[in-house]
Amino acid sequence: MFAKLQGARKEKAPADLQGSAQNSHCSPRPRVCSNPSAGKGMGLLLKVLIPLLGLGLAVYFYSGPGNFNEEMLRGKRVIVTGASSGIGEQMAYHLARMGAHVLLTARTEAKLQKVVDKCLDLGAASARYVSGSMESTAFAEEVVKEAEITWGGLDMLILNHIGYSYFNFFNGDVDHVRKVMETNFLSYVAMTVSALPMLKESEGSIVVVSSVSGKVASPFTAPYSATKFALEGFFSSLRHEFIIENVNVSITLCILGYINTENAVRAVSHVIKVAPAPKEECALEIIRSGALRQRELHYPASTVTPAVLLRDFAPDFLDGLIRSNHQVENIKRAPPSQGSGH
Ligand SMILES: NC(=O)C1=CN([C@@H]2O[C@H](COP(=O)(O)OP(=O)(O)OC[C@H]3O[C@@H](n4cnc5c(N)ncnc54)[C@H](OP(=O)(O)O)[C@@H]3O)[C@@H](O)[C@H]2O)C=CC1
Numbered sequence: 001m002f003a004k005l006q007g008a009r010k011e012k013a014p015a016d017l018q019g020s021a022q023n024s025h026c027s028p029r030p031r032v033c034s035n036p037s038a039g040k041g042m043g044l045l046l047k048v049l050i051p052l053l054g055l056g057l058a059v060y061f062y063s064g065p066g067n068f069n070e071e072m073l074r075g076k077r078v079i080v081t082g083a084s085s086g087i088g089e090q091m092a093y094h095l096a097r098m099g100a101h102v103l104l105t106a107r108t109e110a111k112l113q114k115v116v117d118k119c120l121d122l123g124a125a126s127a128r129y130v131s132g133s134m135e136s137t138a139f140a141e142e143v144v145k146e147a148e149i150t151w152g153g154l155d156m157l158i159l160n161h162i163g164y165s166y167f168n169f170f171n172g173d174v175d176h177v178r179k180v181m182e183t184n185f186l187s188y189v190a191m192t193v194s195a196l197p198m199l200k201e202s203e204g205s206i207v208v209v210s211s212v213s214g215k216v217a218s219p220f221t222a223p224y225s226a227t228k229f230a231l232e233g234f235f236s237s238l239r240h241e242f243i244i245e246n247v248n249v250s251i252t253l254c255i256l257g258y259i260n261t262e263n264a265v266r267a268v269s270h271v272i273k274v275a276p277a278p279k280e281e282c283a284l285e286i287i288r289s290g291a292l293r294q295r296e297l298h299y300p301a302s303t304v305t306p307a308v309l310l311r312d313f314a315p316d317f318l319d320g321l322i323r324s325n326h327q328v329e330n331i332k333r334a335p336p337s338q339g340s341g342h
């Protein structure tokens with residue numbers, strides 16, 4: 001109905017640094033300290049404790065419990081959404097090389113077919129695709145149904161797709177916000193709801209691919225950023241409930257910085273001069289953190305972890321730093337929307 005199914009099976013085995021004080025929950029003004037020993041205490045805090053805390057958190061987020069072994073994925077049944085390009089495509093190749101069964105989804109059939117073929121060459125236990133659009137939660141449910149029909153179960157659900165969103169000043173188009181919320185957020189919820197009985201049975205994993213834009217907002221990403229913040233709220237609440245109810249399904253939230261996928265580089269390279277991190281390594285880190293049932297991945301940790309730490313500690317400083325990393329003069333303002341989003 002919504003989806004086109006196709007499959008194959010391999011027989012061998014299954015700018016201004018001051019910033020503004022608006023909306024800040026910390027005072028932007030430095031507090032005057034009349035007690036010199038309190039000043040020393042603050043110096044110690046800044047020089048020693050904060051870096052130590054940062055290091056500790058980086059180790060915690062980055063290593064997770066136990067050691068990763070690629071054999072962990074052999075024979076596992078994995079859905080990857082947004083697998084026709086970018087990070088999703090690279091995850092499909094890693095999983096294939098590790099001997100997993102993969103069910104891939106995106107809209108573009110021709111691209112998916114090529115990815116499936118390459119997965120089979122790389123050694124996937126089986127590889128198939130379902131094509132369709134995640135604007136519809138009915139399609140999201142259909143993909144999970146396909147896994148149930150084909151495999152009778154599921155070990156890992158990797159939620160990675162995003163719909164198109166412009167990189168520019170917010171244009172007032174509310175329908176566009178609704179559409180990206182449906183594609184980038186609601187479909188993640190719908191897939192999770194449908195997959196949960198199978199994941200409970202297998203004591204499996206949900207991997208949610210998010211962004212530093214879901215932790216710390218940067219300019220020109222208002223609709224997109226909203227969808228990523230929503231993911232954090234929803235899945236972090238769900239994680240509590242799983243623990244309360246002894247549901248042994250892990251939830252890994254992947255907080256990614258700028259990655260060198262074609263679409264991201266095309267959208268932002270004229271504005272953001274920071275070098276993007278490699279999509280192949282990023283894809284492997286996502287699979288690793290999911291397999292280790294880590295709570296959160298920061299990739300690349302060198303930019304994401306400091307940003308996340310600074311968010312609460314020095315939000316105006318961080319905002320200024322973020323703006324200074326954008327060449328705003330290269331943004332071509334689009335005309336404001338008349339509210340007729342599509
Ligand atoms: N690249 C980056 O810098 C960063 C990426 N991320 C996150 O990583 C993930 C992957 O990003 P990236 O690889 O760059 O993205 P890409 O744009 O390369 O890939 C997006 C995927 O989603 C699919 N897709 C697009 N629209 C729809 C739709 N309506 N329904 C179903 N599938 C759709 C695309 O295929 P098709 O067009 O065929 O449907 C494609 O497979 C995203 O969650 C993103 O937020 C986070 C931070 C930074």
Ligand SMILES: C[C@H](CCC(=O)NCCS(=O)(=O)O)[C@H]1CC[C@H]2[C@@H]3C(=O)C[C@@H]4C[C@H](O)CC[C@]4(C)[C@H]3CC[C@]12C
Nearest residue numbers: 211212213218257258263264267268303307321322325
């Ligand atoms: C510009 C973002 C990086 C901001 C950042 O890391 N700040 C902290 C470090 S700093 O203090 O030194 O500045 C980019 C990080 C994530 C990117 C976005 C993303 O998540 C994917 C989208 C993909 C889409 O195809 C278009 C582009 C993206 C909106 C992309 C834009 C750049 C980021 C916001």
